[in-house]
Amino acid sequence: MRKRVALLxxxxxxxxxxxxxxxxxxxxxxxxxxxxxxxxxAADLATLHRFLATPQAERAARLAGTEAGRLxxxxxxxxxxxxxxxxERAAALQSDPGAGLSSxxxxxxxxxxxxxIVILVLKAV
Numbered sequence: 001m002r003k004r005v006a007l008l009x010x011x012x013x014x015x016x017x018x019x020x021x022x023x024x025x026x027x028x029x030x031x032x033x034x035x036x037x038x039x040x041x042a043a044d045l046a047t048l049h050r051f052l053a054t055p056q057a058e059r060a061a062r063l064a065g066t067e068a069g070r071l072x073x074x075x076x077x078x079x080x081x082x083x084x085x086x087x088e089r090a091a092a093l094q095s096d097p098g099a100g101l102s103s104x105x106x107x108x109x110x111x112x113x114x115x116x117i118v119i120l121v122l123k124a125v
Contacts, residue, residue: 041080044087048075048117051090060110064118071117077124078117086120089113 051057052068061068075083093109 037080041083044080044083045075045078047087047091048072048083051094051113052117054094056107056110057114060107060114063107063111064114066114066118068114071114071121074121075117077121079124082120082124086113086117089116 049072052061052072058068061071078086090113093113
């Protein structure tokens with residue numbers, strides 16, 4: 001009886017072992033995808049660092065009760081999706097700062113972005 005169970009187990013596992021080296025995705029494709037994700041994250045973090053270095057962001061950070069430098073040091077704690085979303089918002093504010101809105105409204109938009117960064121960093125830590 002034990003011999004039959006052992007042979008049956010061996011027979012069932014052999015086909016799986018024969019194809020253990022085959023994968024649906026090649027190693028090169030995985031490496032390329034991981035490299036692209038790392039490059040995208042690095043670009044998003046660079047966008048956020050540039051944004052936090054602006055005088056408006058530094059002023060807004062002070063209004064929010066924090067320092068832009070401290071926020072910049074904490075950006076690594078953000079998830080990829082959080083960093084991407086905040087980078088898109090920061091880029092939009094830099095390319096079209098309020099679309100003709102007053103400087104007070106623009107400052108409020110920057111404060112809201114800073115507060116979002118603070119909340120996400122605190123949540124991540």
